Amino acid sequence: MNAPLPAAALDRAARQREIVAALAPVVPAHALLWQAEDTVPYECDGLTAYRQQPLVVVLPETEGQVAAVLKACHALKVPVVARGAGTGLSGGALPHALGVTLSLAKFNKILKVDAYSRTATVQCGVRNLAISEAAAPHGLYYAPDPSSQIACTIGGNVAENSGGVHCLKYGLTLHNVLRVRGFTVEGEAVEFGSLALDTPGLDLLPVVVGSEGMLAVTTEVTVKLVPKPQLARCIMASFDDIRKAGDAVAAVIAAGIIPAGLEMMDKPMTAAVEDFVHAGYDLEAQAILLCESDGTPEEVAEEIGRMLDVLAGAGATRMEVSKDEAQRLKFWSGRKNAFPASGRISPDYMCMDSTIPRKRLADILLAIAEMERKYQLRCANVFHAGDGNLHPLILFDANDPDQLHRCELFGADILETSVRLGGTVTGEHGVGVEKLNSMCVQFAPGEREQMFALKAAFDPAGLLNPGKVIPTLQRCAEYGRMHVSKGLLPFPQLERF
Amino acid sequence: MTGGEVEGEVDGTKAADPALQALIEQVRAARADGTQLDIRGGGTKAWYGEAPQGVPLDVTGLRGISSYEPTELVVTVRAGTPLAELEAALAEKGQCLPFEPPRFARNDAVGGTVGGMVAAGLAGPARAAVGGVRDYVLGATLLNGRAEVLSFGGQVMKNVAGYDVARLLAGSMGTLGVICEVSLKVLPVPVARTTLRFDVAQADALRMLNTWCGQPLPLNASAWWHGVLVLRLAGAAAAVDAAVARLGGEVVDAAMADSFWTGLRDQTDEFFIGAAQAVDGGAALWRMSVPQVAAPLVLADEQLVEWGGAQRWLISSAPADQVRAAAAAAGGHATLYRSLDKSPGVFAPLSAPLARIQRDLQTAFDPDRVFNRGRLYPER
Numbered sequence: 001m002n003a004p005l006p007a008a009a010l011d012r013a014a015r016q017r018e019i020v021a022a023l024a025p026v027v028p029a030h031a032l033l034w035q036a037e038d039t040v041p042y043e044c045d046g047l048t049a050y051r052q053q054p055l056v057v058v059l060p061e062t063e064g065q066v067a068a069v070l071k072a073c074h075a076l077k078v079p080v081v082a083r084g085a086g087t088g089l090s091g092g093a094l095p096h097a098l099g100v101t102l103s104l105a106k107f108n109k110i111l112k113v114d115a116y117s118r119t120a121t122v123q124c125g126v127r128n129l130a131i132s133e134a135a136a137p138h139g140l141y142y143a144p145d146p147s148s149q150i151a152c153t154i155g156g157n158v159a160e161n162s163g164g165v166h167c168l169k170y171g172l173t174l175h176n177v178l179r180v181r182g183f184t185v186e187g188e189a190v191e192f193g194s195l196a197l198d199t200p201g202l203d204l205l206p207v208v209v210g211s212e213g214m215l216a217v218t219t220e221v222t223v224k225l226v227p228k229p230q231l232a233r234c235i236m237a238s239f240d241d242i243r244k245a246g247d248a249v250a251a252v253i254a255a256g257i258i259p260a261g262l263e264m265m266d267k268p269m270t271a272a273v274e275d276f277v278h279a280g281y282d283l284e285a286q287a288i289l290l291c292e293s294d295g296t297p298e299e300v301a302e303e304i305g306r307m308l309d310v311l312a313g314a315g316a317t318r319m320e321v322s323k324d325e326a327q328r329l330k331f332w333s334g335r336k337n338a339f340p341a342s343g344r345i346s347p348d349y350m351c352m353d354s355t356i357p358r359k360r361l362a363d364i365l366l367a368i369a370e371m372e373r374k375y376q377l378r379c380a381n382v383f384h385a386g387d388g389n390l391h392p393l394i395l396f397d398a399n400d401p402d403q404l405h406r407c408e409l410f411g412a413d414i415l416e417t418s419v420r421l422g423g424t425v426t427g428e429h430g431v432g433v434e435k436l437n438s439m440c441v442q443f444a445p446g447e448r449e450q451m452f453a454l455k456a457a458f459d460p461a462g463l464l465n466p467g468k469v470i471p472t473l474q475r476c477a478e479y480g481r482m483h484v485s486k487g488l489l490p491f492p493q494l495e496r497f
Numbered sequence: 498m499t500g501g502e503v504e505g506e507v508d509g510t511k512a513a514d515p516a517l518q519a520l521i522e523q524v525r526a527a528r529a530d531g532t533q534l535d536i537r538g539g540g541t542k543a544w545y546g547e548a549p550q551g552v553p554l555d556v557t558g559l560r561g562i563s564s565y566e567p568t569e570l571v572v573t574v575r576a577g578t579p580l581a582e583l584e585a586a587l588a589e590k591g592q593c594l595p596f597e598p599p600r601f602a603r604n605d606a607v608g609g610t611v612g613g614m615v616a617a618g619l620a621g622p623a624r625a626a627v628g629g630v631r632d633y634v635l636g637a638t639l640l641n642g643r644a645e646v647l648s649f650g651g652q653v654m655k656n657v658a659g660y661d662v663a664r665l666l667a668g669s670m671g672t673l674g675v676i677c678e679v680s681l682k683v684l685p686v687p688v689a690r691t692t693l694r695f696d697v698a699q700a701d702a703l704r705m706l707n708t709w710c711g712q713p714l715p716l717n718a719s720a721w722w723h724g725v726l727v728l729r730l731a732g733a734a735a736a737v738d739a740a741v742a743r744l745g746g747e748v749v750d751a752a753m754a755d756s757f758w759t760g761l762r763d764q765t766d767e768f769f770i771g772a773a774q775a776v777d778g779g780a781a782l783w784r785m786s787v788p789q790v791a792a793p794l795v796l797a798d799e800q801l802v803e804w805g806g807a808q809r810w811l812i813s814s815a816p817a818d819q820v821r822a823a824a825a826a827a828g829g830h831a832t833l834y835r836s837l838d839k840s841p842g843v844f845a846p847l848s849a850p851l852a853r854i855q856r857d858l859q860t861a862f863d864p865d866r867v868f869n870r871g872r873l874y875p876e877r
C-alpha cells in the first residue's frame with residue numbers, strides 16, 4: 001500500500017507505549033494524549049464518514065517541540081499526520097491507524113502585522129479571518145477567503161492551496177503567500193520562499209503549497225496583505241436558460257473584465273436559499289449570476305456600467321445592482337448559505353468540487369441533470385463560475401443505504417465527467433482520502449509514480465501523512481470493485497465555499 | 498492529464514507527434530550511452546545561469562499554439578513556439594502575458610521561446626504588481642529523464658489534484674526535464690495606462706512606492722535610476738485618471754513611455770547597454786532580489802531599482818561575497834546575472850535542507866542527470 005509500515009506487525013498497544021515513551025521527554029505531559037477518550041475528538045476532519053483513532057495525539061507548543069516530536073517519530077519510523085482546525089473536506093487530516101496526529105492548535109499567535117511592507121507573519125494555527133481582522137486597522141486584508149474562513153487556519157489553507165469566491169481576481173493561497181516556515185520529516189527547520197519575490201534554486205513554494213501535509217510540517221507563514229477596495233458593488237442577474245448564463249460569463253471575460261467575484265446558482269439552489277435567507281432572488285430564473293466589481297468609486301462605476309451592458313447583451317432577463325453594502329451582503333447571503341440551506345431541504349447532502357473549462361458549463365449541467373434521472377437523486381448546483389469550479393450538492397438520505405450508494409456513484413460520475421470535459425477532480429478541497437480513486441482517472445501511472453518520487457525527495461521514508469493524495473498502482477487497479485463511502489459535513493451551520 | 502479518455506488530448510496525439518517522438522528517442526539514446534543534453538529553444542539565454550554543458554537538444558520542432566480560448570483566459574502552447582508568436586496571437590484578442598517576460602530577441606532571429614521563458618522564470622517590470630511566471634503556469638507536459646511524457650496541472654484556474662509539478666518547472670533551468678507544452682493563464686490588456694515621473698533620491702522613491710502600494714491605487718510598474726522615479730499606472734481609465742490626479746508628478750508622453758518600458762522589459766535600455774559594456778570590461782551585473790521595503794543597499798555602484806524596490810540591479814566590481822552579504826542582510830539574495838567570470842557561482846547558495854531537497858528532486862525527475870547538468874548549481 002501507500003505507507004511503509006515496518007511496525008504493522010507490532011502489537012498496537014506496545015507500539016503506543018513505545019511512542020508515548022519517546023515523546024514524553026520532549027513535550028509537557030498535558031500535550032500528549034493517548035487514552036481512547038482523549039483521542040476520539042481527532043478521529044476525523046470535515047469528512048466525517050472516514051474515522052480512525054490515532055495511536056497518539058501530540059500538541060506541541062513551541063517549534064523546538066515540533067522538531068523534537070518529528071525527530072522522535074522519525075527515529076521510530078512512525079507516520080505523522082499534521083492537523084490544523086480539522087475543517088478540511090477531503091479527509092486530509094484523517095489519522096493514521098499506527099501514527100501520531102500532530103495538532104498545531106497551539107500555534108495560534110499573530111507574530112507581526114507590518115502595514116508598511118503589507119505583510120503579516122503568523123503562526124500556522126491562526127484563523128484565516130483573524131489575519132484580515134488584524135490587518136483591518138491599516139486598511140489592508142488577506143485576500144483568499146474560503147467560506148469557512150471564520151474557522152479554518154492559515155496552515156490548513158497552505159496545505160490545501162485554498163481558494164474562495166474572489167480568486168479569479170485576487171488569486172489562490174499560493175499567490176498570496178510569500179514564505180512558509182516549517183520542518184522536514186527529520187525535524188530540521190526549513191523555509192520555502194522569503195520576503196523577497198523570488199528565491200534561488202528550484203522554486204519549492206508552489207509544490208509545498210497544496211501538498212496536503214505530505215512534504216513538510218508548516219509552523220509559520222508570511223502572507224501578503226492588500227489594500228481593502230474602497231467600494232464593492234454586486235449585480236444580480238437572472239437568466240431564463242442556463243446556457244445563456246454560461247455564455248454571459250464568457251462574454252464578461254471576453255469584454256476584458258475580470259470581476260472581483262462571479263458566481264452562479266441554478267434554479268433548485270436558488271429556491272432552497274431564498275427560503276432560507278429571503279434575499280429577494282428571482283425564483284423564476286433558470287440561473288442567477290452574481291457579478292461583483294470592486295476598487296475605487298470611479299473604477300466601480302465604470303466597470304458596473306460595462307458589466308450591465310454585457311449581461312444585457314447576453315440576454316439577462318432581470319438585473320439589479322446593490323445600492324449599498326447591506327444589499328450587497330444580502331445578495332451574497334444566499335450564495336454563502338447554499339450548504340445550510342441544502343441541509344434544510346434534504347436530510348443529507350454531498351458536496352463535489354471539480355473544475356471544468358468555463359465553456360463546458362452547460363454540458364456538465366446537462367450531464368448532471370441526466371445523472372439525476374439515472375441515480376434517482378436530486379442535485380442543486382452552485383458554481384464559482386468565473387473560474388469554472390463547481391460545487392454540485394447531491395441531496396440524499398444517509399439512513400437509506402441504497403440512497404447513500406447511489407449518491408456515491410453519482411459523485412464519482414460527476415468527477416469523471418469533469419475530467420472528460422478537460423477539467424480536474426478537485427478545484428479547492430484537495431484529494432485527501434476522498435478523491436484517491438478519482439486520481440486514477442485523472443493521472444496516468446507514470447504521472448502518479450513521478451509524484452511519489454517527488455514526495456520521496458522531501459520524505460524518503462514516506463512518514464508524512466502517508467496514504468493520501470496519490471493512489472498506488474494497486475489501488476487504481478482495484479478501483480471499480482471497491483466501495484468508497486463519501487462523507488457528510490459536520491458544522492452544517494458554517495458558511496462554506 | 499492522461500486518463501486515456503480525455504478528449505482530443507495526450508497519449509494518442511502526442512505519441513504520434515514526430516517532433517516529440519524524435520526528442521523521446523534522443524533522450525532514450527542519451528540515457529543509454531551516458532550523454533548529457535543541453536536543452537535549447539531560441540538560444541537567447543545561454544549566457545544566463547551556470548555554463549551549459551552537453552550536446553544541444555533542439556526543441557524548436559515543438560511549435561505552435563495547441564489551443565487558445567480567450568474567454569477561458571487560457572492558452573496552451575508548445576514549448577518551442579517563439580514567445581513573439583504567442584504574444585502576437587494574444588494581442589490579436591486584446592490579451593497578454595501580464596508578467597512581461599524579457600524577450601532578448603535579436604533582429605536577425607526569432608528570439609526566445611515559450612519553453613525558455615518558463616525554464617528561466619524571468620519576469621519584467623510588472624512582476625511586483627501582477628505576479629511572476631509561475632503564478633501564470635496552469636499546466637505542463639514534461640519529458641523527464643526516463644524519457645516519459647507526463648502531464649501535470651491542466652487548463653483550469655483552480656486545480657489542487659496532486660502536487661503542482663507544472664509550477665515547479667518555472668525557473669527550473671531545464672534541470673527537471675524538457676518542457677514540451679505549457680498552459681498559461683492570460684489576462685486582458687489593461688484599458689488605460691499612464692506613466693508618471695518624479696525627480697527623487699532612491700530612499701525617497703522607496704518610501705513613496707511602499708506607501709502607495711498600501712493604498713488602493715492601480716500601480717503596475719516602477720523603475721528608479723539616477724534620481725528619477727518612473728511609475729506606470731494601469732487599469733480602468735477612471736482609476737488611472739484618479740491616481741494621476743492624486744499622485745502628481747509629470748505625465749510622460751505615451752510613445753516615450755512605451756519605448757521606455759519595452760527597453761526595460763527586454764533589457765535593451767540605457768542602463769542595460771551600460772551594464773553590457775561594464776561586463777565586457779570585467780565588472781558584473783547583479784540581480785538583487787530583496788524585500789520591497791529594504792533600505793537602499795550600501796553598495797557604492799550603479800543601481801537600477803524595479804518592482805517597487807523588490808528587484809535591484811547592480812553594476813559592480815565589488816567581490817561577490819560582499820554583494821551576496823548585502824543582499825542577505827537585506828533579507829534577499831543576489832544572482833550573478835551577467836559576468837565573464839562565473840566562478841563565485843551564479844545563484845546564491847542554498848541552506849542545507851533546501852540543497853538536499855533540490856538535489857533529490859532533480860534525481861527524482863532525471864535519475865541519470867541527463868538534462869542541463871549543473872545549470873543551476875555547479876556539480877562535481
